Amino acid sequence: xxxxxxxxxxxxxxxxxxxxxxxxxxxxxxxxxxxxxxxxxxxxxxxxxxxxxxxxxxxxxxxxxxxxxxxxxxxxxxxxxxxxxxxxxxxxxxxxxxxxxxxxxxxxxxxxxxxxxxxxxxxxxxxxxxx
Amino acid sequence: xxxxxxxxxxxxxxxxxxxxxxxxxxxxxxxxxxxxxxxxxxxxxxxxxxxxxxxxxxxxxxxxxxxxxxxxxxxxxxxxxxxxxxxxxxxxxxxxxxxxxxxxxxxxxxxxxxxxxxxxxxxxxxxxxxxxxxxxxxxxxxxxxxxxxxxxxxxxxxxxxxxxxxxxxxxxxxxxxxxxxxxxxxxxxxxxxxxxxxxxxxxxxxxxxxx
Numbered sequence: 001x002x003x004x005x006x007x008x009x010x011x012x013x014x015x016x017x018x019x020x021x022x023x024x025x026x027x028x029x030x031x032x033x034x035x036x037x038x039x040x041x042x043x044x045x046x047x048x049x050x051x052x053x054x055x056x057x058x059x060x061x062x063x064x065x066x067x068x069x070x071x072x073x074x075x076x077x078x079x080x081x082x083x084x085x086x087x088x089x090x091x092x093x094x095x096x097x098x099x100x101x102x103x104x105x106x107x108x109x110x111x112x113x114x115x116x117x118x119x120x121x122x123x124x125x126x127x128x129x130x131x
Numbered sequence: 132x133x134x135x136x137x138x139x140x141x142x143x144x145x146x147x148x149x150x151x152x153x154x155x156x157x158x159x160x161x162x163x164x165x166x167x168x169x170x171x172x173x174x175x176x177x178x179x180x181x182x183x184x185x186x187x188x189x190x191x192x193x194x195x196x197x198x199x200x201x202x203x204x205x206x207x208x209x210x211x212x213x214x215x216x217x218x219x220x221x222x223x224x225x226x227x228x229x230x231x232x233x234x235x236x237x238x239x240x241x242x243x244x245x246x247x248x249x250x251x252x253x254x255x256x257x258x259x260x261x262x263x264x265x266x267x268x269x270x271x272x273x274x275x276x277x278x279x280x281x282x283x284x285x286x287x288x289x290x291x292x293x294x295x296x297x298x299x300x301x302x303x304x305x306x307x308x309x310x311x312x313x314x315x316x317x318x319x320x321x322x323x324x325x326x327x328x329x330x331x332x333x334x335x336x337x338x339x340x341x342x
Contacts, residue, residue: 023227030234039242041271042230042287049266050227074167088265095273095285113246114274114283
């Protein structure tokens with residue numbers, strides 16, 4: 001009974017890790033395929049969140065029966081928590097710097113409300129609109 | 132001799148003031164992280180020691196590096212919190228597929244930066260909404276305008292007005308979920324008072340009068 005359960009868990013874990021890896025691969029392809037910084041930020045940071053979570057779930061499923069001394073489920077929870085909390089911060093800073101230093105391809109922008117606002121305000125980029 | 136004593140006393144009051152600033156919920160949160168790091172959730176005597184030690188370390192950190200308190204603090208509504216987490220997770224999965232489809236669609240992908248005005252006046256909700264919007268694929272926070280409570284969101288593959296409105300509505304939906312899960316009663320009331328339709332009407336009105 002427990003052996004079949006182990007096999008099932010194994011398969012679920014394998015599928016989770018596989019799906020996570022595929023999502024990370026998609027992120028890599030998107031990084032090469034998209035032309036400008038902001039679009040690349042999307043693929044660099046996002047499918048990876050789900051990909052990483054799936055890989056962690058996969059590892060967790062295999063770790064529950066086999067307790068190692070290196071890390072346990074708590075460590076995985078911490079990894080997931082800090083990844084999800086820090087990715088937006090890094091993404092925001094990168095996007096903001098990219099925008100403020102003019103590394104944005106205008107031809108790819110269909111609609112840009114931030115630029116409109118900056119123009120109407122006469123705000124010099126980098127003068128600290130957001131504090 | 133008296134000077135030394137005086138110095139000691141001022142030091143003590145300063146320490147007491149610092150200790151008074153320790154936010155217990157935050158310290159408890161740090162203790163939880165400590166326990167997770169050192170495998171504290173096992174039934175053994177060492178776990179109790181880990182708990183005490185973790186709490187002491189948390190208090191020490193907060194005395195050495197005091198942080199401004201989060202005001203107003205979060206009010207937890209458990210049922211809505213679970214619904215919020217499920218909603219965010221479903222959004223992540225759905226949006227991951229959308230971005231994947233976009234990656235494999237040939238041709239140029241055009242994007243938009245959309246200004247989304249928050250309906251509530253709390254920093255906590257704004258930060259949480261920004262983080263969640265950043266985690267969900269397809270949206271990325273470019274700029275935050277805190278005095279006006281506006282988030283500037285970069286949306287992948289969004290070019291016509293209809294899609295822009297849909298994106299704006301999605302961010303609003305996210306905000307509503309966060310307010311329902313963590314907001315104070317005032318926040319919830321503010322949310323009810325200024326729905327997205329009203330906001331839009333007001334904005335259109337302003338747009339007509341503006342330059």
